[in-house]
Structure formats: structure tokens, C-alpha cells
Amino acid sequence: MKNFPFSTQALTLAAGKVRASMLDTMPSPQACAHTFSPTFEEATANLHPRKKHRQLRRIAAVLLAILLGSGLLLTVSPTARAAVFSWVREVYEQSVVYKFFNQPTSETLPDYRMQWMPEEFTLERTVIDSDGQAFIYVNKNDADDGVIFSYYRAGTGTEEHLMTDVSGEPVTVNGFSGYYYPVEEPDETNELIWIDDGRHIVFLLSSYREKSVMVHMAESIQLVSPTK
């Protein structure tokens, strides 16, 4: 799963490496002494009109911080499953983490396909990884709108990190339990995740569509062939 392009975990790991690489190219802060010009100092004149407004906003922000500061870890809800394949779901303030535990399997990955989706979407590309597959659909009328369906086989050490500030709504997809994670603002995709305990497979659906549409899409996913 480490190289799977759309795993939040993979993106997080990659971003950490990029950050380290970026900082390695720069001198240390101590080695960057610079005497700023008088012009820089004079720029303060532009700041005065902002002060009062800024103070009012700070008061609101402090109150909000007090309200939110009561607990970083809201809940931890471990859910033990079958002995051969188990996972836990940990709910944090700004993320949900799935951790999986099972013996590795040599079985080839089953081949799933989505049989229904809103007609404006068309398959743009398929990504095949040794551990999973992803299908990227784009809206024919809006190139910035899309749907990503992906699945992968989870093994011990696999973690799925969803960055979300909601704990999720339980859903059932074709008999498998899962969670729907909506976003409050239309600035990120809603996420639907469900798990096939028997095959040790995690399914993920990301889209800007509402819950009922996403569940409909998820339930249309069918096993095309047992092997890839």
C-alpha cells in the first residue's frame, strides 16, 4: 500500500519526504542573517488601520479556541473482528485512522468494477498497483469534478488515514459495514469506506456527491473476476 497514489497515508509520507528535501536545500535560519532596509520598517504605516479589527477577531478566536481545546482525542473505538483479519478504527479530532492486522496472503487481487454512476462521469484512467486498483472518473462537463473508486488488500501494518473532523456515519454496502464521512463545506470530497472482512479488502469512494448517490455507486460495485 505504500506506493498507492491516492492513499492519504502514502501522500502524508511523501509530503514528509518532500518537506525534508526542501528544507535540506536551505541554509539554517541562523545562517540567513539579513539587515532589513528602512523601507521595510516604514511598511508599518499600513498596519495601523487593521489593529482594531484584528483585536476583535482575536477575541472571537480565543473564545473558539477555549471551546475547542477541551480534547485532542475525542474517542477511540477499537473494533475487534475475526481472528484472521482484524482492524481498529480510531477517531481523532481531525482524522480517522484504520489499522489492519492479518497474515499476508498470496491470493491475487479480485477485480471489481462500478456498474452505476451519474451519467455525467466518464472513466478517465485506471491505476493498478500491486496491492490495489483505483478508477478515476471525471465529469464531462466540469474537469474539476470527479469520482475516485479504489480498493486494496490490507495487511498488517497497513493504515488508512482519513483527514476529517467528523466521526462518520455507519453505513452498510452490500452487506459490508462501513462509514460515510461528509464534509461541511463543498471544498473537499466526501469519503465512503467499507471493508470486506472475508477478502481483507478495503474499499474507498471519494466524490463531491451526497451520501445517497455515493452509497448507490458503492452498491453497484460488483466482482468481475476473482483474479486480476
Add this chain to the structure above:
Amino acid sequence: MLSYYLLLLETDDDQAKFEQLYQTYKGLLFYVANQILHNEQDAEDCVHQAFLAIIENLDKISEVRCPKTRAYVVIIVERKALDWLRKNRREWAADMEGTFYGVEIPLPGGGGLADAMASLPANYRELLLLRYDNGYSSREMAKMLGMTHDAVRKQLWRAKQMLQGRLETEDK
């Protein structure tokens, strides 16, 4: 200048935090801006804009002296410098598609996702770092970068699409 920035902050804790940020990173911010703009006065203007943006989102910084905060302030000043270029000297740093490349980052190595991410244009790379390394939501990113939520959402989508494209090219 520091005393005027401190006037914008309400609490002693915020003022102390910002003073530490300012003293620690002002030189680095200038270095980054000057690397992109090659003009000290323009670079100082961008440092000023960056500090204003940092003040607006000071609550997002929990620890001043750590790699994530260092990367965060670098990203903010890089964005300010690129914004300055877009407005004033478009022909200097944009490629044929109007894409701007900021600080040059060596590939982390291994030829995988990190290399692909490092090679992205700065505006896409910055969003992915803020989202996945710093852990900011797109709403927070919109506020700190002066963008709309929708613009951040769309650019994140494009960034992932571009990332995928680069990985596929690499595989061929």
C-alpha cells in the same frame, strides 16, 4: 518592525510566540523570497506580506522551532513571492502554460510518489505539503493563502491529477 507586528496580537502568549517566529525565521524568509525574486526590496515586501499572513493564522502554529513550522513559513513566503511575480513580472518565471516554479527542490529519491510530488509546480506542491504534511484542512489553507475554498478544492484535485500523471509517465 517587530513592535508593530506585536500590536496586531492580543495576548501575551501570541506576542511571545510571534516574536520567536519573527526572530527565528525573518532571515530565512528573506532568503527564500530573494531566491525567487532576485531583488532585495521586492523580497522584503514579500517577507512583510508573509508575516501578516502568518499573524492571521498564528493559532495554527503549535511549536515554533520544528521542521513543520519551518516548512510552513517557507511555503507562505514562497507563495507570496510567486503571487508577486504573477502580478508584476509574469514573463520571468512562468512556463508556456503559465505555471510558476518556486524554490527548486531536489528529488527525495526512489522514483516514487515523493519524487513526483517534489517535481510539481510550486502552487500544487505547496497545497499538498500544507494538506498532508502540516495537516491543514482546505478551509484553513484557503484562509492562510488568501484563496476561496472552491479554488483550494480544485487546485488540490488538479495537484493529485498531475501527481498521478507523473507517476504514470515514470512507469512507462
